[in-house]
Amino acid sequence: MQYLLSVIHDQDSLATPEEDAAIDVFNDRLRTEGHWVFAGGLASPDTATVIDSRGGEALVTDGPFLESKEYLAGFWIIEAPDLDVALKLAVAGSKACNRRIEVRPFQ
Amino acid sequence: MNTVDVREAVTRAHHEEWARVVAALTRRFGDLDIAEEASAEAFATAVERWRADGVPPNPGAWLTTTANRKAIDRLRRESKRGDKHKEAQMLYDSTPSEPPGAIDDDRLRLIFICCHPALAMEARVALTLRMVGGLTVPEIARAFLVRGTTMEQRITRAKAKIKAARIPYRMPSAGDLPARVSGVLAVLFLVFNEGYLASGPDTDPVRQDLTTEAIRLTRLIRALLPQDGEVAGLLALMLLIEARRPARVSSSGELISLAEQDRGAWDAELIAEGHRLVRERLAAAAAGVAPGRYQVLAAINAVHTSARDIRDTDWSQVLALYDQLVRLDPSPIIALNRAIAVAELDGPEVALAIVDGLAEVLAGYHAYHATRADLLRRLGRSRQSRAAYDRAIELAGNTGETAYLTRRRDQLR
Structure with a gap:
């Protein structure tokens, strides 16, 4: 079973060097314990471009699809046997990156 | 068999066996939905079949077998229709994981x-x-x-x-x-x-159906986790509160305060059971097991239910327990209740100073204003007391409490 752990960013500053180091330690743990699938940090929402091809011709818009104080700053995709394991990992992940984390199962 | 007897047998089986049947089916089929539906169907079938064939010697086993059959029928129907099913079967861990004192149930x-x-x-x-x-x-x-x-x-x-x-x-x-x-x-x-x-x-x-159900479920957990001190504490707490229920509402539907209750109407059996549990936890505490908040709350209630008259209440004991509770749970509501004991020992003026200190956090809580109103009344500050009663009445959501507060307010001249 795979879960998406979304890192919710709600402050002005980006990750500090201490947070980056803690994230590395957490990533190593995910790999050693066999939970690692994929992870990444995202550039700021200002860099986003939205495409809408539903009307036939592609409509290109500058900026994120949702203007909000909170945005997705990064994510992990993990493999876990059940939600209890995923939540435990999210607790450690939230501590490591010092941000809130949303845990959501893949279909 | 007559209808009344069958209905009683089904009701009893429902009380005793429902959770067991649902739990067993959830394990077998890995799906709460199927377990719930099949269990409900099994009980409905019991009403008909037991009337015709009599109540089986082991109703629990009969119900589980019937519910299993209903669940299998449903799964067959669904697989015939080609429904995509059971992809996400619930995870069941069959390795016995026995925490200390727990029954694997x-x-x-x-x-x-x-x-x-x-x-x-x-x-x-x-x-x-x-x-x-x-x-x-x-x-x-x-x-x-x-x-x-x-x-x-x-x-x-x-x-x-x-x-x-x-x-x-x-x-x-x-x-x-x-x-x-x-x-x-x-x-x-x-x-x-x-x-x-x-x-x-x-x-x-008072909604007796809910208090009764909560006590029944807490008893079940107590049976399943007999060593857990907080489970015992919560059960004792509920029993000692429930014991006072017959004296808690007047015939006109007004809540009656602890001081005014007819203590002869308290349920002696529930009190005895609650006190037994509290004594059990006190013995554990004496042996070095630190009690949690439900155990301390139960002990406070036991002090009240031990007094034949409000004047016999051991308020210093109550206060000592509240001091212990504040260390476990430093919430403003606990501090408010502690102030009531302080009023009995050190007088309403000392208590009022404590209560006033909670104004900021508890301004939206009716009991804060009710407590303040009572203290102000005892200090002879009627006008302020009346205003506090007004606010408490505005915020109270319980009909009996509103009636009580209104009477107290209207007594002020």
């Missing part, structure tokens, strides 16, 4: 899954009353003053989340157990409190 797994911290509190309450308590959806909806369809959705959504997010059907690990048990107790205490001080303008002041 499927009903415990059922309770823990219904009270899982990833579910919203109101979903936990609804799911626990449905799956463990066996209350029907309309019954639960009535108890919480929401529409039947709303309650149905709440339960359906919770079951869907359990399935989609894979909340496992297993005992929490020994390390997680205390936190998970305390989550279960919070659900049961919430059900009890909603019964004890029911909210809503057209609701009876």
Whole structure:
């Protein structure tokens, strides 16, 4: 079973060097314990471009699809046997990156 | 067999066996939905069949077998229709994980899954009353003053989340157990409190169906986790509060304060049982096991139920227990209740100073204003007391309490 752990960013500053180091330690743990699938940090929402091809011709818009104080700053995709394991990992992940984390199962 | 006897037998079986049947089916089929539906069908079948054939010697086994058959029928029907099914079977851990003192019982797994911290509190309450308590959806909806369809959705959504997010059907690990048990107790205490001080303008002041159900479920958990001090503490607390219920509402529907209650009307049997549990926990505490908040709350209630008259209340004992409670749970509501004991020992003026210090956090809480009103009244500050009663009446959600506060206010001249 795979879960998406979304890192919710709600402050002005980006990750500090201490947070980056803690994230590395957490990533190593995910790999050693066999939970690692994929992870990444995202550039700021200002860099986003939205495409809408539903009307036939592609409509290109500058900026994120949702203007909000909170945005997705990064994510992990993990493999876990059940939600209890995923939540435990999210607790450690939230501590490591010092941000809130949303845990959501893949279909 | 006559209809009344059969109906009684089914009701008794429902009380004793519902959770066991649902729990066993959940384990076998890995799906709360199937377990719930098949169990409900089995009980409906029992009403007909037992009338014709008589009550079976082992109703629990009969119900489980029948429910199993109903579940298999449903799965066959669905696979014939080619429904995509059982892809996300619930995870069941069959390795016996026996925390100290716990009986390995499927009903415990059922309770823990219904009270899982990833579910919203109101979903936990609804799911626990449905799956463990066996209350029907309309019954639960009535108890919480929401529409039947709303309650149905709440339960359906919770079951869907359990399935989609894979909340496992297993005992929490020994390390997680205390936190998970305390989550279960919070659900049961919430059900009890909603019964004890029911909210809503057209609701009876006390909802006995809810207090009774909460006590029944807490007894079940006590039987399953006999070594857990907080489970014993919560059961004792509920019993000692429930014991005073007959004296708590006047014939005109007004709440009666502890000081004015007819103590002869208290339920002596429940008090004796509650006191036995409190003594058991006191002995454990003397042996070095630190008591949790439910045990201390139960002990405070035991001091009250030990006094034949309000004037016999050992207030210094009450205060000492509140001091202990504040260390465990430094919440402003505990501080407010502690102030009531302070008033008895050091006078209303000292207590009022403490209560006034809580103004900022408790300004929206009716009991804060009611306590203040009473202290001001005792100090002869009638005008301020009346204003505090006004505010308390505005905020109180319980009809019996509103009536009581109104009378106290109108006594002031």
